[in-house]
Amino acid sequence: MTARPANRHQARLLRLLRDEGPSSRAQLGDRIDLSRSRLAVEVDRLLETGLVVADGLAASRGGRRSHNVRLAPGLRFLGVDIGATSIDVAVTNAELEVLGHLNHPMDVREGPVAVFEQALSMAAKLRSTGLAEGFDGAGIGVPGPVRFPEGVPVAPPIMPGWDGFPVREALSQELGCPVMVDNDVNLMAMGERHAGVARSVDDFLCVKIGTGIGCGIVVGGRVHRGATGSAGDIGHIQVEPDGRPCACGNHGCLEAHFGGAALARDAEDAARDGRSEELAARLAAAGHLTAVDVAAAAAAGDATSLALIREGGRRVGQVIAGLVSFFNPGLVVIGGGVTGLGHNLLASVRTQVYRQSLPLATGNLPIVLGELGQTAGVTGATRLISDHLFSPA
Amino acid sequence: MTARPANRHQARLLRLLRDEGPSSRAQLGDRIDLSRSRLAVEVDRLLETGLVVADGLAASRGGRRSHNVRLAPGLRFLGVDIGATSIDVAVTNAELEVLGHLNHPMDVREGPVAVFEQALSMAAKLRSTGLAEGFDGAGIGVPGPVRFPEGVPVAPPIMPGWDGFPVREALSQELGCPVMVDNDVNLMAMGERHAGVARSVDDFLCVKIGTGIGCGIVVGGRVHRGATGSAGDIGHIQVEPDGRPCACGNHGCLEAHFGGAALARDAEDAARDGRSEELAARLAAAGHLTAVDVAAAAAAGDATSLALIREGGRRVGQVIAGLVSFFNPGLVVIGGGVTGLGHNLLASVRTQVYRQSLPLATGNLPIVLGELGQTAGVTGATRLISDHLFSPA
The missing domain is CATH 3.30.420.40 (ATPase, nucleotide binding domain)
Incomplete structure (x- = not known):
């Protein structure tokens, strides 16, 4: 996924489609404050980028039937949740539904190199099952404070060896896609907000x-x-x-x-x-x-x-x-x-x-x-990267 | 003051003039994301409402000299800060500079009727000195939690008799101007943010x-x-x-x-x-x-x-x-x-x-x-009502 929304209207449309699934143009029009013609223009532009695809005719609401659109079904996000004693890795579609999920015990104190080697091999395993050809973006959670804009852990008390490790940069290079990093607890909160009890x-x-x-x-x-x-x-x-x-x-x-x-x-x-x-x-x-x-x-x-x-x-x-x-x-x-x-x-x-x-x-x-148990963190992680990608470039 | 800004650009212009004082059109243009012609239109409309007035020619920045504008010098806000044991009342101009300030000891437990009688007589005293002909809006702080949208104190532990008293409605009627009510501590925070250490x-x-x-x-x-x-x-x-x-x-x-x-x-x-x-x-x-x-x-x-x-x-x-x-x-x-x-x-x-x-x-x-001592609360109170009035109607 190289395309990014060109403006905040497109960004809002992408997030609506992520959070509410396939929608008709009429439904989108109900949710977004845009003239009908402007909405049509923005949706058409998103169709041109390939981020959004047509999805058949919508159910009739009386009058002319509206066309459904949805996020490209091939989009794949990777969520990685590093805990103190284990790693969770999941692949989601653009609606952040978990398509595959692995958990592996691992002590975070083994350091970032060993931990990410393990996480990347888990991601490769999920890919090899055919769930994803590649990843359009990845969100990573670590069990300590993060300098958020740079995606770097800061002085993490239980994570010797992690202070200042360029997680975002290193993972982005390894995965060949944009990466965002946050504290694991923040990601759990956003996971429960996206699909759980909150x-x-x-x-x-x-x-x-x-x-x-x-x-x-x-x-x-x-x-x-x-x-x-x-x-x-x-x-x-x-x-x-x-x-x-x-x-x-x-x-x-x-x-x-x-x-x-x-x-x-x-x-x-x-x-x-x-x-x-x-x-x-x-x-x-x-x-x-x-x-x-x-x-x-x-x-x-x-x-x-x-x-x-x-x-x-x-x-x-x-x-x-x-x-x-x-x-x-x-x-x-x-x-x-x-x-x-x-x-x-x-x-x-x-x-x-x-x-x-x-x-x-x-x-x-x-x-x-x-409500989400072990998938709360990885769901939050994919929410984080999709929020980033579904923002104006 | 009956006029309200017609859109968010006008609202933003009014707040800029409140927070930064008289400004040239060129200075406003630097701070707000509008085309030059659209900015001119919005400023002209504000001039028509009387909320904003011309204030002479600005200093040259090279090229044609720009016109200064400022908030109407006759605008007056009232700030009332009810503490547990005293009342502060102040009158400010549109830039929220305190023009006059009175403090009076009073036990909040005497109840809302007695307390507001006192506060209104203090406001009248400030008016009688010629500081204000009337008030364009008033902010009120009370020492307990407030149901903010309605401006009504809720179950205030140290304020027997105040629970559910319609402060906003009653004061608005007495003063003949819009009123907003908040907790006194919130107003102190906003006062220090507007003009103090924060x-x-x-x-x-x-x-x-x-x-x-x-x-x-x-x-x-x-x-x-x-x-x-x-x-x-x-x-x-x-x-x-x-x-x-x-x-x-x-x-x-x-x-x-x-x-x-x-x-x-x-x-x-x-x-x-x-x-x-x-x-x-x-x-x-x-x-x-x-x-x-x-x-x-x-x-x-x-x-x-x-x-x-x-x-x-x-x-x-x-x-x-x-x-x-x-x-x-x-x-x-x-x-x-x-x-x-x-x-x-x-x-x-x-x-x-x-x-x-x-x-x-x-x-x-x-x-x-x-930094603001006894004027922190009243400054925050006028900030509250001006934020409300300088929002799209």
């Missing part, structure tokens, strides 16, 4: 609880990235004045008390201390524990695991309560690997927020789990 | 420490009000898990530990407990203490007062630290009555934020006192 919500928070904890902030439908790209970094908000030491050098940070890493540590302690036979058996079998073990143990009736989940929910709820008072969102989405802890976690978060935030801010506030 | 900053937080504590959130140059108008209500974020009981029903809220009301209470306790002779003398003389007494006592070397200020700064800094990690602002402004505590307070806030927030978020982050 559809059509303009102001919301998306809290990702994975190995660490971060928050995507959406204001007026756009991601708020902050002055230096670190907005939403809530893992280091203090929850306990004289709490546990944190990797960041402070004490009592949220991440030191909860998140995938802290939960695994607490579960292993409980297994070794004899507080949980269930966890001890799992530790003996696997050599280590993760949030998945805690969820399974809790489901099997292990009181210690349930207490760990509730205590974690209380901690993260304590932080979310403050953010709800501050930001007064219309929706709070909880996503990330730890959402396997499910409704026990959610109940605990809700209890804390509804108890501690102002009633005015929580009156109509839904706190819900994300 | 000039030209698009993303910042403005923390107002008065009787209570609130925060104005500016994103992309616009106030973020939240889903129910309560965004920025940080006074009830918990700073101490088992802390002091708060009027809201919870324990350990920021406002229970700091702010004008908490500080006065603590100072009176210290005076009665014999911990501060300085405060005891002031209490004996005045019958009660305020933040002003604490500031004066600290300046006179009273260690207890200094400790109260530092402890308060630590508390509010603790909350701001979390907000900085979350929101990653480009600037934090501290304003409100308690800023009389000055650099001791600021130093304590800064220490806490720089220690506790992520280095990436604080690297280039200035934390400063507001």
Whole structure:
């Protein structure tokens, strides 16, 4: 895809077709503030570029039947979501429907060269199945703050070796297509907004609880990235004045008390201390524990695991309560690997927020789990690159 | 002023003239994306409405000399800032320069009828000095959340009797001009952005420490009000898990530990407990203490007062630290009555934020006192109504 929309009307038309699928000219006319003749001109120009193709006659609305148009069916976007402990790669069509998706465990600390070698080989595998001949654009998420315009990670706390690595440039060269890079939590938020539980919500928070904890902030439908790209970094908000030491050098940070890493540590302690036979058996079998073990143990009736989940929910709820008072969102989405802890976690978060935030801010506030699971990040990634490509050049 | 701009170009021209003062047509042409002939047409139409008047020949830029235009010099806006314990009223010209300003102590709990009677008599007093014949629009700030589109306070915690009072409608009728209503903290933020320390900053937080504590959130140059108008209500974020009981029903809220009301209470306790002779003398003389007494006592070397200020700064800094990690602002402004505590307070806030927030978020982050003092709110109020009036009808 080399063509780009020539003006903001064309850009708007492309995004409408992406978000609402094949449409008649009449339907597009209802949604966009353009004269009929001007609309016809812009649609014709998009047809000439090949970005848009004719798609048969539309259903009659009375009078002359209108022609359907749609985004070119051969357009392919690549979404890559680098987590702390795994990589997700997906291919979508122009409507951002996931056509193929792979997940592979990988420690982000292996560094950008090894991680992208793995991601590129996953992308090649998806291509080789015939899903795509090539990619028209790629969005990449990384688990740390990003200098957004340049697409470069900045001082990422859990990503040694990544600081300043030119992700956008390097990947663009390897893939031969435009690339955009963002923080993984921002992409999860935009994924849930595009196709998940936050559809059509303009102001919301998306809290990702994975190995660490971060928050995507959406204001007026756009991601708020902050002055230096670190907005939403809530893992280091203090929850306990004289709490546990944190990797960041402070004490009592949220991440030191909860998140995938802290939960695994607490579960292993409980297994070794004899507080949980269930966890001890799992530790003996696997050599280590993760949030998945805690969820399974809790489901099997292990009181210690349930207490760990509730205590974690209380901690993260304590932080979310403050953010709800501050930001007064219309929706709070909880996503990330730890959402396997499910409704026990959610109940605990809700209890804390509804108890501690102002009633005015929580009156109509839904706190819900994300809908997209492992495809939230990759969907957000393709949304990011398509937003970029469907903008005036 | 009955005329309103007919389109967004005219609206933009009016705002440019408001923010940058009298300008030549050539200068306007540099700032606005319009053909020369279209610009001439729009300026001529504004001249016909009387909103804009000719203002002599501009300085030569080589070639034919351009004509200056400016906003009508007779335009007058009224700004009213209702605080918990006082009312500020000001008259500005169309450039939002304060021409006259009155302050009067008044307890907001006396209710809307008494408060607005007072505010209207202050406005009448300013009019009677010849500053204004009438008002072309008025902005009103109230110390609680506002249902913004309707201009109605909602469940304001410290404002019994105000819930649902139709401020916008009632004042508009009394004053005979358009009225807009917002939360006082939002108006302080917009005042500092228009003419104070946040000039030209698009993303910042403005923390107002008065009787209570609130925060104005500016994103992309616009106030973020939240889903129910309560965004920025940080006074009830918990700073101490088992802390002091708060009027809201919870324990350990920021406002229970700091702010004008908490500080006065603590100072009176210290005076009665014999911990501060300085405060005891002031209490004996005045019958009660305020933040002003604490500031004066600290300046006179009273260690207890200094400790109260530092402890308060630590508390509010603790909350701001979390907000900085979350929101990653480009600037934090501290304003409100308690800023009389000055650099001791600021130093304590800064220490806490720089220690506790992520280095990436604080690297280039200035934390400063507001510049406008008592006129910040009224300036923001006139900015609000002028933004409304200088929008397409």
